[in-house]
Amino acid sequence: MIARKRQKNEASSRGLLSNYRLLCKKATMFNAMECARKKRRRKAKRKRTESHSGELVKKSKSSNDVQNKDSAQRDTWEVDSGFSEGSPPTSGRSSPCSISLTAAATFVVALDCEMVGTGPGGSCSELARCSILDYHGNILYDKYIQPCHPVIDYRTPWSGIRPHHLQDATPYAQARIEIVDILEGKVVVGHSVYNDFRVLSMQRPRHLVRDTGATHLLRHLAGFPRQRVSLKILAGKLLNRRIQVGRNGHCSVEDALAALDLYKLVECEWEWELQSPLMDNRSAAQYMQDEYWPVGDDDNSQANTS
Numbered sequence: 001m002i003a004r005k006r007q008k009n010e011a012s013s014r015g016l017l018s019n020y021r022l023l024c025k026k027a028t029m030f031n032a033m034e035c036a037r038k039k040r041r042r043k044a045k046r047k048r049t050e051s052h053s054g055e056l057v058k059k060s061k062s063s064n065d066v067q068n069k070d071s072a073q074r075d076t077w078e079v080d081s082g083f084s085e086g087s088p089p090t091s092g093r094s095s096p097c098s099i100s101l102t103a104a105a106t107f108v109v110a111l112d113c114e115m116v117g118t119g120p121g122g123s124c125s126e127l128a129r130c131s132i133l134d135y136h137g138n139i140l141y142d143k144y145i146q147p148c149h150p151v152i153d154y155r156t157p158w159s160g161i162r163p164h165h166l167q168d169a170t171p172y173a174q175a176r177i178e179i180v181d182i183l184e185g186k187v188v189v190g191h192s193v194y195n196d197f198r199v200l201s202m203q204r205p206r207h208l209v210r211d212t213g214a215t216h217l218l219r220h221l222a223g224f225p226r227q228r229v230s231l232k233i234l235a236g237k238l239l240n241r242r243i244q245v246g247r248n249g250h251c252s253v254e255d256a257l258a259a260l261d262l263y264k265l266v267e268c269e270w271e272w273e274l275q276s277p278l279m280d281n282r283s284a285a286q287y288m289q290d291e292y293w294p295v296g297d298d299d300n301s302q303a304n305t306s
Contacts, residue, residue, distance in 0.1 A: 112256035113196040114159040122153030127199040131252035144169040160249025191231040217266040
């Protein structure tokens with residue numbers, strides 16, 4: 001009896017051991033299968049990321065090629081004709097500087113003013129007309145303005161102002177508020193533009209002024225490196241455009257448009273020169289030397305510099 005019991009116990013223990021070993025084998029196989037699945041998942045994920053990055057690189061290369069072609073097309077322009085090969089803006093010229101098109105379109109305006117003479121002998125200049133254009137040559141402001149004092153000399157051959165223009169003109173105080181509001185925070189382009197600021201009783205920071213009559217870039221381009229040149233000569237030489245002709249006098253819209261197009265001719269070099277840390281210090285200092293500023297506001301100086 002005892003021997004039979006021992007045999008039964010040994011048989012049951014062997015059965016339990018064999019079952020335990022079988023379970024261990026199954027667990028080992030299950031772990032191995034799980035590890036294999038994880039490896040396959042990691043490999044598939046790595047392949048997807050590599051293929052996605054390759055597609056991004058291809059897309060970026062293609063977009064860069066398109067941008068390079070567009071910039072090359074924008075850079076094809078003719079200096080002598082004054083017009084771009086593409087569809088030109090209202091001003092008749094598109095800038096060769098592609099990076100300026102977004103910022104400049106918002107922050108750059110062109111200004112020109114016409115003055116009449118008041119005071120003793122008409123020697124004092126006062127504002128009689130002001131025109132402001134946006135970067136594309138669209139008119140933002142163009143009004144005749146009533147001077148604060150009686151007009152002695154209308155300076156019609158230069159100003160284009162006649163008595164009937166000032167009959168219902170905007171009072172100076174009101175016009176100045178309107179003009180200051182438009183110019184707030186803008187980069188102002190003009191020819192001998194300090195004369196305009198003077199009659200507007202304004203002071204502008206140098207970094208917000210682009211005076212086409214003072215920059216050496218346009219003088220060198222026109223072939224007058226050491227001589228101050230009038231707007232009429234610069235427009236004829238560089239834009240192939242005739243302005244300030246006839247007996248009707250100057251037109252402030254026409255003059256502002258010419259200054260704007262002259263600015264666009266050298267916009268890239270001009271802006272780079274102002275921002276570059278390697279800018280020639282002598283040229284920057286020369287910009288504000290006294291020899292480049294007029295002594296008075298007589299009729300002759302108005303004719304030569306406006």
